Amino acid sequence: MGTINLKEPSVQIREKRLGTITGYAGGAEELLTQVKGCGIKDSKRKFSQCIGCNAGHAFCQLSLIQDVAIVNHAPVGCAGDFFGFNFVYRVEQVNRNLPPANGRYFSTCIEEKDTVFGAAAKLEETVREAFRRVHPKAIFVTTSCASGIIGEDIESVLDSLEKELEIPVVSCSCEGFRSKTWTTGFDAAYHAVLRKIAKPARKKTNKVLVPNFWGSHVFDNFLKDLGYEAQYIMPFSTIKELEHISEAAATIHICPSLSSYMGAGLEQVYGVPEVQAPPAYGVKGTDIWMRNIGKVLNRVDEVESYIKRRHEQIEPKLAEYRKQFEGKRAYVTAGAAHGHAIIALLSELGFVVEAASIFHHDPVYDNHNPESDALAQVVEEYGDIKKYHVCNKQAFELVNALRRVQPDLLVARHSGMTVWGAKLGIPTLLVGDEQFGIGYRGVLNYASRIEEALDAVEFVTNLSKHSTMPYTKWWLDQQPQAFQGGKKKCQNI
């Protein structure tokens, strides 16, 4: 089944497209077996905490494109995340030698009467005003629960504005209630760009696309040595650059949870080859990824000698770290593919990853290639993770499980989670830059940050002495998955 359909204005959500689940408790290996046997089990919860919605993730990828304006067709509260992204936009401009500028984001401020009489006129007015103030190269319109339930034909409104303003005016369907898997928002943003911005290739270039957030440019030198040029896309792209992504030589992933749809879309629609191995985290994972990219870019021999050279360079230091960390117990909480990457990194460094709380699970990515399965690769290379929870945040499950496991280290990858490690007196680490841990160097990078986190015991120990606990004793005595119910279902994917 093909998953990329650019004729539809809305991307199909991950639950339907990939069979993604957000509730599971068991072992990692068992989860993989269930997937293979088509008996993957998604759980529902009678108690749940705020998940976060896909709108923020769509906005995340669209709002940092350099020359656009964004209109959020929603009540004003949905615009609460504007500034968080604007902050990132401004900070990262400095790292890229770009002039300082605010992101240009508008809310249509849907109010009660609009839910009765319609909000289309308001949307038109806002798009025109955004155009007047900003003169962007494109305007993206992100939707909301309210605009979705009102149910107007946004497409036709935007089509006529596109003619009037003579720039792309593109809808991005990301109503909060659409999906429990927030990464669907990434898909929605890429869908919008593939559908309305990208154009057929005029020629082929030596560019290798790296869909990413705003991480460091770790691929530059490596790809240059192979005769290619890294092009980091979406945040800090220009519309012109995105128009020509179809001309690239390949797409690589830093996290397929992020860019599964973009990678498969570019390959299926424009024939841009996708490097389908899981991202390059951990020494073993990096070896596999390197060999894969060598094949795709036709640089097999160069890559082999690169691998050999890099192994020799990092081995002595790596051995030291392994000795230091050997046998320490770690807990990981993060999004899917990046969480698997962290598990690989920690295992590589000698940690025993005893448990993980991972925000969702994609049984397959959009390329439908089983070799892309990052969790399968981790289990194969480093062994099972016995306590593998899938929970879309759900801090109450994390706290409960953390207290039982009492690891030596918690590595988290989303805000709102680290505080629980610290409150329980567990050294905790959050690394913001996704590219920080990539490749051979990345293993050492991570090791040095872990060393710091383990060293600063005073802070967490003292904090834990004065921490409050909003959970009842009753809850902490239950099993972490006590509120997960639900039935087995067969996902025909």
Next chain:
Amino acid sequence: MPKYIEQPRYSCAVGAMQSVVAIRRGVPILHSGPGCANKITSLIGQGEGYAGGSTIPCTNAEEKDVVFGGEKKLTDLIESSLKVIDADLYVVLTGCTSAIVGDDVASVVSEFQDNEQPVVAVDTAGFRGNNHVGHAQVVNAIIDQYVERHRGPVEVEKGLVNLFASVPYQDPYWNGNIEELKKILEAIGLKVNALFGHESGGVEEWKTIPNAEFNIVAGAWSSLPIAKHLEKKYKTPYLHFPYLPIGGIETSRFLREVAVFGKLDTQLVEAYIQREEEKYYSYIEQTADFMLEFRYGIPRRVYAIAEASYVLGFSKFLLNELGIIPGKQFIVDDTPEKYQAKIREEFKNISEYKARNVEVEFNPDAGESALEIERLIKGHPEKRSLILGSGWDKSIADATKSDLLIISPPVTYRLVLSCGYTGYTGGLRAIEDIYDRVLGTYR
């Protein structure tokens, strides 16, 4: 309500969940889409508090709830929240999804209330208003559905007052401000229900709301519907001081107005004012030479782009105590029209010594106002300006080499703990913070 907003500086009614987080051992329960709490805390919520942020229970509306309704799901969630979260007060806030679909939240919640469980429901659909409006709705709902059910006999307690000042988290310095106001009011002989933050006594304190001798509203308009509601419900009179008192002059004026209204012991009040002013002005005196002599330029003109309570409070303070002249003032909080005249009137009387015509604009579309401030400052390149605004204004402050003090959300560039700007202490703190920024610009 505005047509559109660039650079939003407030949230929707669900944003009032932060008012619940500000109540000791209070927890909001959201009957809403999955993203609401994240978006709110991203704008107005540094830190989780006791049970805010990712601890907040939520029904996380899905497509089927929007089609078939989500009442059963809400019942399950409230039931389980009572078991899982260790709190004294559970406030259900409904978002757009359930409001448009038409879930009967009141009847779901009334079952819990009939079983004497501390659960309250408020309709805060995002499209119905902003979090200034939502704040009053939440407080009034708690009064009607919790306080009224759990209070003792209504007996006016002499000297007890309820303080309604900052909207928690929308005012980034709410905790410090409330703490300071409570401190100075208690110093003149009152007993103060702070209701929010560290200096409050949690739900036990809330239960005594009906017993207050009078209520104090210190702020432009957001809390007025609460005072009016209490006047109607418990016949409690209220004093409205329409801005945050910052610094010596305004704090003394505030205390004297309270003293007159509450018929307090004038001698005690004046003695306190004298003692505090002495201390306060001895500090000001120390800095006067700096303000007059510093040769490399300090701001002489202020543009505010913030909530009415701060814009007024700071304008008065900066003009009268630091000699910083108010340029055009922009009020971003979507002040309802009926409250605007009073605010304009206050600006007319900003100086005791001369007529001053301070231009004031009410406009929630802060993106537009920010551009105007940039033009205004660039029109006077010889004058150094101070901008009182939010994180959004770092851009215009940098572009015009102005000094920026962030007093309005998003505050991202500041880490706020106990800082407050009200009272005598807050005034001194404001002076330190402003000139800290000014002096920090020199190499």
